[in-house]
Amino acid sequence: MVKPFIRNHQYNLIKKQVGLLQNACNTVSDPKVVESVRYSAQSKIIEAFPDTTELQKQTLEQIAALRTPGEFQNYLHSLEPYMAPFSELTGKQLNKLFPKIKKLKAPDLTAIDYRYVTYVGWVDIATNRLFLVYHLNGQFVGIEGRYTPTNKGVCFLCNRHEDVALFTAVSKSKPANASPDYYKAIGNYLCVNSDVCNKNITDVTALERFVQEVAGYHES
Missing domain, CATH: 1.20.1280.250 (Monooxygenase)
Structure with missing residues (x-):
């Protein structure tokens, strides 16, 4: 089989x-x-x-x-x-991924059909924050950043013309000789509705590059 x-x-x-x-x-x-x-x-x-x-x-x-x-x-x-499903998430895992967020407003994880998920994403409108979880190199990686609604545009992940927001995240990557106050923000236009994005996405190259750059991972 x-x-x-x-x-x-x-x-x-x-x-x-x-x-x-x-x-x-x-x-x-x-x-x-x-x-x-x-x-x-x-x-x-x-x-x-x-x-x-x-x-x-x-x-x-x-x-x-x-x-x-x-x-x-x-x-x-x-x-x-x-179909190989995305690894199921628990509320406890989400809290570990975003330890600085004291009252994390997570989605209903039990309602997700993980077969049709490339990444888990959701928006906290009250704080204008967007959250993204991806499974990379055998482990979950959590990315959170500022969410700035815009009009229609092309999503950098699925390359489709949808309702997008400017998703800006602070990169943990630092040059070897960077000063203590080094700061780098990475912004991309991302689908507001992650369910729509997950139905459209056909390539994870841009997603993995983004996660690696923000999370400070480097390919070996």
Whole structure:
């Protein structure tokens, strides 16, 4: 049996490619164009899984045989048992991640379907703070920063045009010769609604770079 190996952002990428292929099958009359889209979709999906086993690869490559709306839907449904969920969080863990916040207003952790989560994020409107938790290198990392609402914009994590806020966090990274009062803030436009962002995100490169820079982690 194939063990869970598909993370949320990878599942979103698969859904995106399936949607493009299904649209081509429904609207394009030239078989060569459809096959080109099919090849592109399959290639991008396989590229998103550089460390797959042969059995996992065979599971993903079933997209090559899809033709009808029912087959596309069944393919996506068949992948759900292979989704690797985000590690479940507890209120105690959140308090450890944000020890300086005395009255942390956390989300309802029991209501989260962790299969469809790349990061856990929420806003405390009363304090204009935005919180983000990501699982990096085997451990939870908590980031908190100032939340400044804006209008529509492109989220730096999911690259979609959504309701965004300017999320500004103070970096813990310091140059070796930095003075004691060294200060560096990092700001990015981020989806106000993390549920929307988690449904859109197809790549974690920007997220991991941001978390590493703010948290003061350095890749070995």
